[in-house]
Amino acid sequence: MAPKRRKSNDATTSNSRTALQHRSTRGNPSPPSNNPDGIIFDPDLNQEVRFNNLVSRRMTSTKFIDNDALLQLGLKENIYNLFNGIGWGEFVTLHRPTYRRLTLEFLSSLVVDANDSVAGGRLIFRFFNKCYVISMAKFNRLLSLPEQGLRKPPREWDPATFWRAITCEREGRANVRPYEPSKNKASQIYNPVFRYLQRLMANTIFGRGESVSVFRDTEVFLLYCLVNRMVVDVGYFLAKQLEKIGKSSVGDIVVGGMITILAERMNLSFTHLPIEKPISRLDLPYCTTFGLITKVEDEYWLTFFQGPIFPLPNHDLTNTESQENWQPPEGDLPYEPPPQVPLHQPAPYISPHDASTSSASLNWTNRFNMLERGQQHLKDSIHSLQQDMGTEFHAINARLDGFGTTLGTMNQLIQDLHHFSLPHDYAPPPPPQ
Template sequence: MGKTTARTHTHGSSIDPNPQKDIAGPSRKAAGKRKKRGEEGSDPSLTNAEIKTYRSNLRGRAIRPTKFYHKKSMKKLGVHDGVYHLFIKLGWRGFLRLCDRTYEEPTMEFLSTYARDDDTEVLTFQLKGEHHRLTYEELDSIMGIDDPFRISPQNQEYQDFLRCPDANFWMQISGLPTFNPSRQRAKHIVHPCWRIAHRVLTTSIFGRLEPGQINRCELFFLRSMRHALSLSFSGFFLDKCDSIRQRSSGEIFIGGLITIIGRAVGLDFPDAEYIPVDTPPNFLLDCDTLIRMEMLLDRGTRTYSWLDSDKAPVYILPSWIGSSFDTGDPDTWLPPDQLTQRCIPRIR
């Protein structure tokens, strides 16, 4: 299997995409003697039967564009600094710079051929008919994750959180006293910085049909931003990939990230050969997209209304709320009148 060298990628589309310059899957553990992290030999791989099954599961499913953060729009709204700070605290300093198009063929090829080994932290996959190998650390680097001490989905703190979510944190960002993932939606998150950070995650690494919902995993990501816990992109991304290919239905939203992986290992996807799934382009989490998502309302005076769960205006953007946002001060996460009415406690 040929070895490839990863290189960091921020954009590669011919249309300047980044104006901001039903079976059980194979075991995650490779058979045989346990190797050290990143050590070659006995790399994870799939059998032909497994690949055939995954291709069958994926066949005919709609591929939708991954949506990426749009710095220019967030600066226009006055919230970029706050959102950027949240991702810095997550250890994902470079993630907001990522942007690329989504293509059907590479998405299907990667999802049907990748194999992972969480013991050695090695990923193998096929793209454009070529075999590639990345360590989890290399994949994290490609995605702009710069903290070497990253929490994986197997971490005990994460597993404990799944069993008992932090209702106090949820109350602080939403004003709601309890967290129930079967009913709670992200629209209950009032402050634009928290809500946009969540939407960035649900339109990329957790891409799904209903990005307006919020589950335990996503709440853990937001809480990790609050407490400066660095999370592994590789582990959570591959868990999402596992979930996608083990089902035989459902739309797929993570193809843009696979394009970025392909470019990082030296591949190209020329327009003459590959047609993006979004034509015309619709892959930016910009003001127009936020308006379509009913999170924002254009006031027609170079200002916008930020809408709450009842689609009522909460803030006029841009305003002071972006620059005053402080992850260490819950008093800056909700409007003053709501803080008074709901008696949101501070975290000492």
């Protein structure tokens, strides 16, 4: 007999409850070999097909906010003022590791019915072979988020206007490029607060395993809401992103930590499960790798298009309450922003300004110092890459050691079987003449 479905405090129709209870009793009692946890698949959710697409994808740690890094860069107070202004203050402090069983079962079963009239929609998903139905409002409550809020921009909102307000694509600048969501790079964002927030959203609410450097429409909108203290239905955006990941067959899975938070807030017991990926954060090495900062001697400098701008912390130049800090000073960039390129196409190398540009005012000593800082940034990036490769190398070695032990055991078993299955005086036949 299948376990009973956990009762929900949300208002749902009796018909939907009956259907879901009936659905939770179905499934294959003999799970396939790629399902060692014995997940019972729900055919009405197309769960087995989705699971098979998910199980072969690489799972990586969810990267959460790093308070130590923000404190050292002088950005913490500013960022948390924005979070607290629209009710995200507690949500961003929830950091959890990734569990493979929880992640695969949830993503393979999640269905988001955003049009349901009950509490702004509902989510259907499974944990430990039980089917759960919760309202969107409760989903937000479980994650310590506002229960209601905007799900789409107001009619008068123009993403291109806000985009140009926070990037080097300012009005009146020569060669201003059109707003194209598929090509807009987060590296064009000048203020380090905004750039850090974009990367945080790309790893959590809009967690994806690729194209994290692309500043998408939804991220532009949420950043706009943060700046203007407009409450957003974050649970809706997160749920839709999780559903999209669960129905896809490509890309790394980076949202496991978010799913762990939900399971924990639902008071589910999963301490018996092994941790698949530990907690990870957007720390100083990561900020260096994605080009937010450059380490110059004992200081971290804000980096903009590979050029160090000024040392951090510097509240007067990074405080987002002043719109003067949203864009770089006119004519004061050491490097020209590279041209936009489509996704998965490398950006061409861009050399420094020649003497006819605004950098002509920089003397040769300053240019040499910039080259040194760029070299240090490259060294830091290589070092971070070496660390990541070393971690993967040790993990591969550990798996190979396990395979070696298993093969040794199998070899011994074969020898034992051979010994017991043949007479002691048995001799193999002579080779053919």
